[in-house]
Amino acid sequence: MGGEKAPERVIIVLHRPIPEDVQAEIRHKFADAEVSFYNSELGVPVPPDHLSQHPILRESDIHVTTSSGIHGPPIAEWTVMNWLVSSRKYAETYEAQKAHQWQNKNGDVGGFHDQVGKRVGILGYGSIGRQIARVSQALGMTVHAYTASPRPTPESRHDHGYIVPGTGDPDGSIPASWHHGTDRESIRKFLAVGLDHLVISLPLTPQTTYLLSEEEITILSENSHHHASKPYVTNISRGKVIDQKALVDALHSGVLGGAALDVTDPEPLPEDDPLWDAPNVQISPHISSRGKEYIPRSLDILKVNLGRLAKGEPLINDYKRDKGY
Amino acid sequence: MGGEKAPERVIIVLHRPIPEDVQAEIRHKFADAEVSFYNSELGVPVPPDHLSQHPILRESDIHVTTSSGIHGPPIAEWTVMNWLVSSRKYAETYEAQKAHQWQNKNGDVGGFHDQVGKRVGILGYGSIGRQIARVSQALGMTVHAYTASPRPTPESRHDHGYIVPGTGDPDGSIPASWHHGTDRESIRKFLAVGLDHLVISLPLTPQTTYLLSEEEITILSENSHHHASKPYVTNISRGKVIDQKALVDALHSGVLGGAALDVTDPEPLPEDDPLWDAPNVQISPHISSRGKEYIPRSLDILKVNLGRLAKGEPLINDYKRDKGY
Numbered sequence: 001m002g003g004e005k006a007p008e009r010v011i012i013v014l015h016r017p018i019p020e021d022v023q024a025e026i027r028h029k030f031a032d033a034e035v036s037f038y039n040s041e042l043g044v045p046v047p048p049d050h051l052s053q054h055p056i057l058r059e060s061d062i063h064v065t066t067s068s069g070i071h072g073p074p075i076a077e078w079t080v081m082n083w084l085v086s087s088r089k090y091a092e093t094y095e096a097q098k099a100h101q102w103q104n105k106n107g108d109v110g111g112f113h114d115q116v117g118k119r120v121g122i123l124g125y126g127s128i129g130r131q132i133a134r135v136s137q138a139l140g141m142t143v144h145a146y147t148a149s150p151r152p153t154p155e156s157r158h159d160h161g162y163i164v165p166g167t168g169d170p171d172g173s174i175p176a177s178w179h180h181g182t183d184r185e186s187i188r189k190f191l192a193v194g195l196d197h198l199v200i201s202l203p204l205t206p207q208t209t210y211l212l213s214e215e216e217i218t219i220l221s222e223n224s225h226h227h228a229s230k231p232y233v234t235n236i237s238r239g240k241v242i243d244q245k246a247l248v249d250a251l252h253s254g255v256l257g258g259a260a261l262d263v264t265d266p267e268p269l270p271e272d273d274p275l276w277d278a279p280n281v282q283i284s285p286h287i288s289s290r291g292k293e294y295i296p297r298s299l300d301i302l303k304v305n306l307g308r309l310a311k312g313e314p315l316i317n318d319y320k321r322d323k324g325y
Numbered sequence: 326m327g328g329e330k331a332p333e334r335v336i337i338v339l340h341r342p343i344p345e346d347v348q349a350e351i352r353h354k355f356a357d358a359e360v361s362f363y364n365s366e367l368g369v370p371v372p373p374d375h376l377s378q379h380p381i382l383r384e385s386d387i388h389v390t391t392s393s394g395i396h397g398p399p400i401a402e403w404t405v406m407n408w409l410v411s412s413r414k415y416a417e418t419y420e421a422q423k424a425h426q427w428q429n430k431n432g433d434v435g436g437f438h439d440q441v442g443k444r445v446g447i448l449g450y451g452s453i454g455r456q457i458a459r460v461s462q463a464l465g466m467t468v469h470a471y472t473a474s475p476r477p478t479p480e481s482r483h484d485h486g487y488i489v490p491g492t493g494d495p496d497g498s499i500p501a502s503w504h505h506g507t508d509r510e511s512i513r514k515f516l517a518v519g520l521d522h523l524v525i526s527l528p529l530t531p532q533t534t535y536l537l538s539e540e541e542i543t544i545l546s547e548n549s550h551h552h553a554s555k556p557y558v559t560n561i562s563r564g565k566v567i568d569q570k571a572l573v574d575a576l577h578s579g580v581l582g583g584a585a586l587d588v589t590d591p592e593p594l595p596e597d598d599p600l601w602d603a604p605n606v607q608i609s610p611h612i613s614s615r616g617k618e619y620i621p622r623s624l625d626i627l628k629v630n631l632g633r634l635a636k637g638e639p640l641i642n643d644y645k646r647d648k649g650y
Contacts, residue, residue, distance in 0.1 A: 073439045073440070073441045073464070073465055074439050076464075077409050077412075077413060077439055077440065077464065078409075078413060080405070080409065081406060081409035081410060081413060081415060084402050084403075084405065084406035084409075085406060085410065085415065087402075088402060088403060088406060090406060090410065090415075091419065093607075093608075093609045093610075093612075094416065094419065094607075096610070097601060097607070097608050097609075100594075100596040100597070100598075100601045101596070102592070102593030102594050102610045103610055104593070104610035104611055104612060111617070112615075112616055112617065113616060113617050113618065114398045114399050114402055114616045114618055115398070115402065116398045116489055116491065116492060116618065117491070134463045135460065135463045135464060137463065138459045138460045138462065138463035139398070139401075139402065139460060139492075140398055140489065140490075140491040140492045164441055164465065165465075166441065166442070166465040167441060167464075167465045228617070267427070267429075268427030268429070269425075269427050271425040271426070272425070273425075276422060276425045282418075282419075282422070283418075283422050284418045284422075285418075285421070285427045285428055285429035286429055287418075287429060290437075291437055291438060291439045292436070292437065292438050292553070293438065293439055293441065
């Protein structure tokens, strides 16, 4: 990793214990650096904004980089799994297997549509949205991207962060159309372009709180593209991006065809919440980013950046102190 | 559809009733032709080899074309859905939702791997295998193709049949390696290349009967590529391609990591068959090709071919009387 230009010290801070073998692997990989590990204790409450108030962030110019980009593959897998589980009625197959029943009705070609030709709108075209776009395109779908700032040029559509090799949409060539804006009117225009799927992959901010309320759901539904199925909503952002009461109503009335929710309002979702049993909803407990690749990929970013530091190149995923991310 | 060169008569034969509106649509599309419909009665047993012995096939040179190519998207969706349901332990999420339980253990990054970097071997690289390859590549996987005859040139790797627009691998550019053969030794060599997934998408013939038996399963398992997970077998061919007893044993012993089976031996699978409860197996009742696009896509092939007939061009999916398919 570089030789004489290598950094003198690397501090690795993680919110969970770092296994001994992983520590050894890191020391081995970065043999030229003095490596230390620090992990916050599990179960000990962390004050809100703990990290963003930390002296390293507030009072130093030490390089800090984020793990942005590592979540694309698992969250895209979670998303596409839920689409297919819903559209292909997997729960029926699962229950039939549990009961040892071979439920094949002769002559029935199946009461469902596949994803070919469907149109997915992705609200927030970051690393996660891009990997969802990649798989959607492979399934034969058309992708429509929405970003906060305009992306009029090919260069502006590139992904400049960390990308898990072999995934994503590095040059932003997948979307059939690009849309943008930070106001509600722009988002409503996007929801009217004719979508079969809406994926919400935006941060929660005052502007995005209850972004998808009754009126937006109506716009999405009334302008949906497919001749027979109603739009399907996927939320991998935060629960409060959706007006959950309006969502439950839209699922019951058939205004929406279904929803996959990795996040709810509140979390944990109370046992008696009506969302649990709304029609065609699939709920998971904020687990879509999980997987054993979480830590190795975080370390991969560190490895890339140590190489760049050694060569004096700009870092990827550099934390911007002025923007707070 | 052509004008003066249009065919005089089109006969549409289907194994199920053709709805009036679909009939009207076809008559409208092929206004220059005399269109008639024939469907075999549901519930009336059809003699084995009924169609292959039909005078039209045996004694005429009337063009007959097949529906090959229409099954890629639904079967690829079925396949990838099962991979993700298995790898991401969807059944746990599903059962927790039924019980209204938010099961999120703090600090747990999930005991599973995603598909990035995994290697899939596809036995039988036809239209179905190609669409599975397309989605696999999008998920970050590497594809290894196996065909009966050698495919040494770029031209020999093309798909010349019907392809659902926007899907498949028309020019055969996806596989990282190509393998071939019709004997057991060639298949064993393929199983040893280091795979995480094996997809069986071959016709059942005397050569492919019990193709995957105890010895082949051992070869697949001992040479598997991933550092932590054992190979996963997907069968979308026919049940008898696998020695089912050997498969059940391999699932119990952990020699295989799991299996998705749309076909079993026999069908229907008897209620007391040990396969139903083997570890990490997902069984569906021969439904992977189903979907509402089945008939529209069959008619799309007809439409393409009527256009080609009118222009005197060779047909796609032309039935080869000498080969029987």
